[in-house]
Amino acid sequence: MAILEAQSLTKRFGPVQAVDGVSLTVGQGEITGLLGPNGAGKSTTLHMLLGLVTPDSGGVTMFGLDLQKHRTEVLSRVNFSASYLGLPGVLHVREVLNSFARLYGLRDPRARVAEVAELLEIGPLLKRRTSDLSSGQHTRVQLGKALLNDPELLILDEPTAALDPDAGERIRNLLVSVARETGTALLITSHNMREVERMCDTIHFLAAGRIVASGSAAELAAHFGVVDLEEVFLKVAREGVPA
Ligand SMILES: Nc1ncnc2c1ncn2[C@@H]1O[C@H](COP(=O)(O)OP(=O)(O)O)[C@@H](O)[C@H]1O
Numbered sequence: 001m002a003i004l005e006a007q008s009l010t011k012r013f014g015p016v017q018a019v020d021g022v023s024l025t026v027g028q029g030e031i032t033g034l035l036g037p038n039g040a041g042k043s044t045t046l047h048m049l050l051g052l053v054t055p056d057s058g059g060v061t062m063f064g065l066d067l068q069k070h071r072t073e074v075l076s077r078v079n080f081s082a083s084y085l086g087l088p089g090v091l092h093v094r095e096v097l098n099s100f101a102r103l104y105g106l107r108d109p110r111a112r113v114a115e116v117a118e119l120l121e122i123g124p125l126l127k128r129r130t131s132d133l134s135s136g137q138h139t140r141v142q143l144g145k146a147l148l149n150d151p152e153l154l155i156l157d158e159p160t161a162a163l164d165p166d167a168g169e170r171i172r173n174l175l176v177s178v179a180r181e182t183g184t185a186l187l188i189t190s191h192n193m194r195e196v197e198r199m200c201d202t203i204h205f206l207a208a209g210r211i212v213a214s215g216s217a218a219e220l221a222a223h224f225g226v227v228d229l230e231e232v233f234l235k236v237a238r239e240g241v242p243a
């Protein structure tokens with residue numbers, strides 16, 4: 001069952017056509033990747049799905065509801081994390097997570113913060129100021145925040161961008177197990193091709209605001225006549241899409 005359907009989304013910033021007719025669906029529990037060179041329109045697409053950027057045209061349906069008409073209900077079932085999001089540095093991690101838990105209207109905010117802290121192994125960080133966290137710790141806290149409301153769809157913009165290989169691997173495993181165990185669908189962007197290959201059921205390749213190819217990593221490689229996603233990326237980014 002599709003929990004997200006984006007239809008012909010477009011967005012222009014002045015002279016730049018950032019997104020140019022993107023349609024995609026995400027099924028329940030599915031892990032979907034958005035790939036593409038810098039400036040391809042990945043973040044803008046995600047921001048439209050989150051109602052942070054208003055599309056010039058096109059629409060978004062989530063859980064069978066129109067995002068614009070049912071914004072509050074829809075967004076209460078979604079969450080978002082990105083490498084570029086900040087945390088209020090003067091607050092302690094526990095205060096940040098408690099605040100979000102209350103903001104989300106959770107029935108037992110403290111219990112949920114404790115659960116998420118255990119899941120992400122951030123218990124020892126709860127009394128630290130967010131400004132004192134390393135980037136790996138920061139990412140885990142951001143993901144903890146994003147899991148608080150037990151989202152049915154988790155949208156992640158380059159979640160492992162700031163992480164060393166070991167921390168990245170742990171976050172990937174955690175995300176995959178969350179998706180598999182709770183049925184949470186993931187929509188992620190990444191420039192780590194191995195990560196996308198290993199995590200994603202379906203990949204959409206974006207170039208200049210358009211989806212130029214979709215499929216599993218193996219399907220994309222076969223389609224472009226190359227051995228892996230890294231080569232698909234290089235081929236599309238350098239040569240454009242073959243007619
Ligand atoms: N708020 C904005 N104002 C002006 N231009 C923007 C804005 N957001 C994105 N863009 C432009 O839109 C294009 C797509 O950007 P983005 O969606 O961030 O790409 P990606 O995430 O794939 O790197 C880029 O050319 C970028 O400079």
Ligand SMILES: [Mg+2]
Pocket residue numbers: 042043044157
């Ligand atoms: Mg981006």
